[in-house]
Amino acid sequence: MTEQFDVAVIGAGIYGLMTAHRLLAMGVRKVAVFEMNYIGSGQSSRNAGGIRAQFANPHTIRFMVAAENEWRSMTRELGYNILFTQDGYLFSCYDDEDPELYALHRKLQNENGVKSVWLEPDAVAEHVPGINREGLAGANFHSLDGILHHDAVISGLIFSIRRNGGKIYEYTPVSKVEMGHDGKATLHTPNGNFQADYVVNATAAYAPGIASGLGISLPIKPVRRELVATEPLQFFMKPMLVSLKYGITIHQSLRGEFIGHTSIAEPENFDLKASFAFMVKYARDITKLLPFMKNVRIVRQWAGTYDMTPDNSPVLGPAPSIPNFINAAGSSGHGFMMSPAVGKFIAEYITTGRVNELMRPFSLERFGKGEPLTELVLSQRGVL
Ligand SMILES: Cc1cc2nc3c(=O)[nH]c(=O)nc-3n(C[C@H](O)[C@H](O)[C@H](O)COP(=O)(O)OP(=O)(O)OC[C@H]3O[C@@H](n4cnc5c(N)ncnc54)[C@H](O)[C@@H]3O)c2cc1C
Structure with a gap:
């Protein structure tokens, strides 16, 4: 007999796991997560763990404030330490940049509940300490932004979902979703078919493939994104440092490694190979921003796949014509921070x-209505 669920979530990344966890917490009993690979095998275990509310679109800022509030109680909620530190995001500004832009960001953020200064x-x-002070004009800073450990969050969610009776099927790719006349969904997998009242499509850059079978077109494409980690140094840099000038994002992990990114044109596909071109550009850029880095050895480099939308914001909510098919994809590089909300x-x-x-505001319909959630400044500089 086909196994039946109240909700079937496709994708065991942070969007899928958070949704399953929250459903079970709200009393939904039969929740299953289907994952084509192993749990957390997508971007959710390849990211930098940055959490910020310093955005430049009112809707996104308000959403991030809600998410940041949720992160604060997540260790207690999961009964698992997610290693969340709130030491701020610092956006450096140099003399050859436009300070008005930084003032505009602060104004927008302050108007929408973020006390950036x-x-x-x-x-x-x-x-x-050690930032290049030549031409340094100042910085935007929000002390409640922070950094967490993504693996700890994923582990905490797995324990919570299983403790509360949820099921997670690994190595079970969903090839197709069909909607029956009775409104129930059938999920096709190599391990058999499953039925559910609701389906959540949380498959990141694979989401268009699942949705297209139901006649839904999702404007999401895969783009490679790389990170580099150094040997560990004594811990001295608490905030996440962002330079719009260089397109750099960098932080020091609790074990002392500097983990960073610089902006570079990347292929629009699922390629996970780390590139030499990225390493070279990163080395050039980071030593301009943090000159002491020229003496620090790189020990690791890796890539993940961003799921990008035209306005660099996710598609969230029920599909226009199928209320029990819900999309949660297209996180465009800042999905981990948004996930509890x-x-x-x-x-x-x-x-x-x-x-x-x-x-x-994050509905799929926004594209048809011409109401995008654009953040030109950040996206043009590759800081997402
Ligand atoms: C290098 C890098 C740095 C980043 N830094 C940050 C950061 O500092 N802060 C931040 O907030 N975000 C960051 N991100 C982005 C963040 O990681 C993502 O936004 C977030 O993890 C998206 O979660 P997800 O669950 O949507 O996607 P994923 O984690 O990719 O999960 C999707 C899952 O769906 C599964 N799947 C796909 N198709 C199927 C199918 N047909 N059947 C079953 N399963 C399927 C995949 O295997 C995958 O496990 C970064 C990303 C990268 C790559």
């Missing part, structure tokens, strides 16, 4: 039928 160069150097709002929709006001 301007730091003078001395204060910047206190947060980031994504999971909560999707679970709320499934249990109440209500689309949360914070999630509504």
